[in-house]
Amino acid sequence: MYLSTTAAQAPHQLRRISCIGFDWRAEVSLRETLALLNGRTTDQWQYTDEPVADVLIYDSSNALAQAVVRRTTADQARACICFPSNNQDQGELALRYPFGASRLIRCLNHASQSLAGHGGSAADRESLSQRLDNAMALPRIEAIALRVGRHQGLLYPASRRIAWPVALDIDEIAGMLGGDVELTALGSADRALHDAITAQAVVEGPAEALLWAIGMTRSGGQLLGRIQTRQAYRLRRWPDFGVMGRRSADLRCTALLMQRALSVGELTQLSGLPSAVITAFLNAASLCGLLVADTASRAPERILAGSNSRFGGVLQRIRTAFALHDAA
Amino acid sequence: MSREYKLLFAGPMGAGKTTAIAAISDSAPISTEARNTDIAQHSKAQTTVGFDYGEVALEGGDRLRLYGMPGQSRFDFIWKVASAGALGVVMLADNSRPDPLADLSACIDAFTELAAAHAMVVGVGRGGEGRLGIDDYGEWLAARGHVAPVFSVDVRRRDDVLLLIDALLNQIETRELLAGTTESRA
Ligand SMILES: Nc1nc2c(ncn2[C@@H]2O[C@H](COP(=O)(O)OP(=O)(O)O)[C@@H](O)[C@H]2O)c(=O)[nH]1
Ligand SMILES: [Mg+2]
Numbered sequence: 001m002y003l004s005t006t007a008a009q010a011p012h013q014l015r016r017i018s019c020i021g022f023d024w025r026a027e028v029s030l031r032e033t034l035a036l037l038n039g040r041t042t043d044q045w046q047y048t049d050e051p052v053a054d055v056l057i058y059d060s061s062n063a064l065a066q067a068v069v070r071r072t073t074a075d076q077a078r079a080c081i082c083f084p085s086n087n088q089d090q091g092e093l094a095l096r097y098p099f100g101a102s103r104l105i106r107c108l109n110h111a112s113q114s115l116a117g118h119g120g121s122a123a124d125r126e127s128l129s130q131r132l133d134n135a136m137a138l139p140r141i142e143a144i145a146l147r148v149g150r151h152q153g154l155l156y157p158a159s160r161r162i163a164w165p166v167a168l169d170i171d172e173i174a175g176m177l178g179g180d181v182e183l184t185a186l187g188s189a190d191r192a193l194h195d196a197i198t199a200q201a202v203v204e205g206p207a208e209a210l211l212w213a214i215g216m217t218r219s220g221g222q223l224l225g226r227i228q229t230r231q232a233y234r235l236r237r238w239p240d241f242g243v244m245g246r247r248s249a250d251l252r253c254t255a256l257l258m259q260r261a262l263s264v265g266e267l268t269q270l271s272g273l274p275s276a277v278i279t280a281f282l283n284a285a286s287l288c289g290l291l292v293a294d295t296a297s298r299a300p301e302r303i304l305a306g307s308n309s310r311f312g313g314v315l316q317r318i319r320t321a322f323a324l325h326d327a328a
Numbered sequence: 329m330s331r332e333y334k335l336l337f338a339g340p341m342g343a344g345k346t347t348a349i350a351a352i353s354d355s356a357p358i359s360t361e362a363r364n365t366d367i368a369q370h371s372k373a374q375t376t377v378g379f380d381y382g383e384v385a386l387e388g389g390d391r392l393r394l395y396g397m398p399g400q401s402r403f404d405f406i407w408k409v410a411s412a413g414a415l416g417v418v419m420l421a422d423n424s425r426p427d428p429l430a431d432l433s434a435c436i437d438a439f440t441e442l443a444a445a446h447a448m449v450v451g452v453g454r455g456g457e458g459r460l461g462i463d464d465y466g467e468w469l470a471a472r473g474h475v476a477p478v479f480s481v482d483v484r485r486r487d488d489v490l491l492l493i494d495a496l497l498n499q500i501e502t503r504e505l506l507a508g509t510t511e512s513r514a
Binding site: 238318 | 331384387390392415461477478479490491495497498500503505506509
């Protein structure tokens, strides 16, 4: 049995479709045909002009359209239906004009299938950080299988260690974060799959650098669902920035949360950092298991103006001497 | 009048004090015996100990002095003197030594005040060569009531030394920032 990390796909999920680089007649025809399909496709389809569509239909003879498709599919899972320029291109996701209803239905159902393998619809699709957090919170889970391209490994949520086919250095992590990361939660019934992956994933080590990087780069600007904006948090310990690299913003947030439990708003205000930076930081810390809710009841922080520094401006001048501003 | 500030580097022989100081000093570190500093004045052992020294010029004519000394308990008194008025201390551990925590324990008592003031940071070198992990250092410090950043570093890389300094500065800055806030717990 797999514990799937994405909620079971409801039948007739609402999906959105858009097209780029189309002749306007083809676009009108597509909209009209879509309207006639009601109830005859796996999912329910709605035409949109927004770039968040789950499916893009493009004309493969249009170089600009191709470039847009390549760029936008890189940061979001979506299916692309191509409008081929010649007779050879007759794949499952190829469409001809004028659209025949049955051909369009086959195409859309094929797109639904490929999207189901990637999780929810693009509009309400969860970030990798959130999906990973969901998976790690599942009860009775032993490991999470991670697949990126041809590499597959196991993340152990309890120990936050990872087994991977090659050493997880900064370059390998960067490569992982550039791709689509597929997650499958494994329970005790998934021994066979577990063992099959273990046979390949021979390098075991701490997952902190990977989890941190996922929180930093794959949070989609959204705080993890578990992080409450009113709650005050502190950090359990300093992350090993010797491994993850130095970013002044991380050091500042960590230094604050190691000294005082703060709410998201207080941390934002005290650090003076943009809230997007705070969001990524808190998600990263949470994925690493370092963010702890402070249980003591408390009154909100009040920041007093003009507090005196014992060291005056010297800390700033030391930063200047070492050029320590750049890494923020 | 120009002012002087101190930053300390502690750790056993070979942990990388000279290397770290050299990485960030304006000029190569010198081994001082007769410098007119508080350490030299109080150090009876100056002729036998020898310590690493480096300087960094700050804007406005002030200077940051960098001191490195072995962390053996018989030099505890020197560290106590040196830490008075110091901005902070960088503790360097060498994970390949037989008992790296014993090395730390030899001088940590001299730095209780700096540690309490969030002015201590620990850099662990040769992390892959010993039995201890970074967490072991953190837990060891916590058991002694200290909270300090512990980073895996190779101080032969200037950026790793800057990480230690940056973390130290951030701790001091945020400590001062938080001192300017009211924290009223119900
Ligand atoms: N592998 C490794 N070697 C280091 C590190 N730090 C220093 N070394 C080397 O260890 C030797 C002793 O370093 P040194 O700075 O003289 O140590 P000190 O006795 O604490 O001043 C030198 O050859 C350094 O290049 C480190 O973090 N990793
Ligand atoms: Mg030396």
